[in-house]
Structures are given as C-alpha cells and as structure tokens.
Amino acid sequence: MIPQFQQYKGSFPYKTDSKNRVNVVPAWRPAQGEPVNLMPSISEGVKILKVLTQEAFEYRVERIKQHAxxxxxxxxxxxxxxxxxxxxxxxxxxxxxxxxxxxEYAGIAPDSEVMLSAGDSHFEIWNRDKFEEIFGLSPVPEDEDHLAIF
Known part of the structure; x- marks a missing residue:
C-alpha cells in the first residue's frame, strides 16, 4: 500500500529571522502540536535539510523493514x-x-534567504543561493524530460 502523504508542491523563497526561524508555507504546516523531524541530507550535491512528518518517518521505517x-x-x-x-x-x-x-550544516545563517522546496514525502529547506545556482527559474531541458511531463 502506498501511503497518502501531505502533498507538497512548488518552491517558495523565505527569509530566516534573527533566531533562525523560518515561516512554513501555510498549506505545508502540520496539525497544531504535531511534531516534525529535521534531517540533514544531500540533494544535487548540496547539503540541505529535509522536513519529515511522523507519517513520512514511519514510511521510511516500513521501507527499511521491507528491504533489509x-x-x-x-x-x-x-x-x-x-x-x-x-x-x-x-x-x-x-x-x-x-x-x-x-x-550551519545546510549553510543557513540567521536573517538569510532560504527556499522551501517540495519533495516526494517531505519538504526541503535550502540555502537560497545554492538552490538558485542549481535550479534557477529555468524549465527542465527537453533532453531531460523523457516522460514529457515538464
């Protein structure tokens, strides 16, 4: 069975405050009081943070059980x-x-620009300069669009 995760779509620029807090896209916020987990990760060769709901964490545990x-x-x-x-x-x-x-791991300083970007079962927090360096605002090149979905 494939779980029904929170649907994340898009990428959004935000700024951290002086205490390194970032606003979460309203549609992506967990229910009041529901914890989320941050996980250091690497995407496209860049250190980022993944934000996982409890459901996304449990899905990963189940995958481990199935594939170990x-x-x-x-x-x-x-x-x-x-x-x-x-x-x-x-x-x-x-x-x-x-x-x-x-x-510090993800290169995010207080009062700095970040990108919140949709992932499959999570969303990601990126240093904005790194995100724009890799993705910019360019569409996916045709030669990389093998399924003709972009």
Whole structure:
C-alpha cells in the first residue's frame, strides 16, 4: 500500500529571522502540536535539510523493514535514521526553528534567504543561493524530460 502523504508542491523563497526561524508555507504546516523531524541530507550535491512528518518517518521505517536483508541490517538502518533526526515543531505563528548545528550544516545563517522546496514525502529547506545556482527559474531541458511531463 502506498501511503497518502501531505502533498507538497512548488518552491517558495523565505527569509530566516534573527533566531533562525523560518515561516512554513501555510498549506505545508502540520496539525497544531504535531511534531516534525529535521534531517540533514544531500540533494544535487548540496547539503540541505529535509522536513519529515511522523507519517513520512514511519514510511521510511516500513521501507527499511521491507528491504533489509537481515535483522541486523534492519536494526542498523533504523538506528542510523533515528540518529539523523531532530524533532522540532512549528509554533502558533507557523515558524519552524532550525537548530544552530543543522543550520550551519545546510549553510543557513540567521536573517538569510532560504527556499522551501517540495519533495516526494517531505519538504526541503535550502540555502537560497545554492538552490538558485542549481535550479534557477529555468524549465527542465527537453533532453531531460523523457516522460514529457515538464
């Protein structure tokens, strides 16, 4: 069964405040009081942060269970996943606090420009300069559009 995740679409520029909080796109905000997890990751060779709901985390755990080749590998992969996660929340004003070490990892400084970008079962927080350097506002080139969907 394929889970029905929160549907993320698009990429949005935002600015962090002096405490490294960023507004979350209103449609992407979890239910009040529902925790989310930040996870350091790499996309297109750039260090980013992935934001996972509890549902997206559980989906990853289920995938580990389905694809691990042994109980030992399953345990190691689950341990690696939970070690990488940091539970955070979105406050009443819709702001997510990015912990200092994770902000530094992703090259996000207080009062800086970031991009919130849709992912498959998560959304991502990027340093805006890095995001625009890679993606800009250009459409996907025809030779990369093998399925004719862009």
């Amino acid at each position: 080749e042994s109980p030992k590998q399953e345990s190691q992969m689950k341990t690696k996943l939970v070690r990488m996660l940091r539970e955070v929340s979105v406050n009443d004003q819709g702001k997510l606090l990015i912990p200092k070490d994770l902000a």
